[in-house]
Amino acid sequence: MADRDNHYEAAFEEYLRSQGVPYIAVDEARRSLMADGRSIKSLDFVVASPGEITWLVDVKGRRFPSGDEQKQYWKNWSPREDLESLAHWERLFGESFRGLFVFAYNIVGERAPLPAEQLFEHRGALYGFVGVELADYAALAHPISPSWDTVAMLTADFRRLARPVQSFIGGGWLPAADPRPG
Secondary structure (H helix, E strand, O other): OOOOOOHHHHHHHHHHHHHOOOEEEOOOOOOEEOOOOOEEOOOOEEEEOOOOOEEEEEEEEEEEOEOOOOOEOOOOOEEHHHHHHHHHHHHHHOOOEEEEEEEEEEEOOOOOOOOHHHOEEEOOEEEEEEEEEHHHHHHHOEEEEOOOOEEEOOHHHHHHHOEEOHHHHOOOOOOOOOOOOO
16 A cells, blocks of 8 residues: 555545455656656556446545535535646546546535445545546536636536446455466
8 A cells, every 4th residue: 555645545545455446556756757748747546447447546535514614515626737637647548548536525524425335434534435537527617716727516517427436446356366276
């Protein structure tokens, strides 16, 4: 397991491990350099799924609800750069790879984004992981802060398209039997 200071990413990684899902944790210590000298934001995980798609995952940690006085649910903002970088990774990896934003909601109130049986406990905190494909998010995202260059989906659109991360990545993978003789 990667040494992760970000508790949202650490929780998601432990979730993947607990489900037996094959993944690669990406070292985010440095941005990736492209052949033309540009740098792009690294993704967080490359996650295998039972189907033909491999997911390029960017984890977005949010509190559920956010805000102290006015409770806000389903916050789903993202820096525009993250959409651009994830789209670039999709092009580099090829057609069987797709970008996936995983919103890792740290449950801090009475409500949760998923049913109780789909929540995950990590280091004494409770998380709900929902995913939205990059293509869907990018198609419906609108600017929310020009100065921070952030975008978000309308809550109704997000709730319609966001699905439990389990529906994207499966789980319960079993290791293949070793084909080598005893």
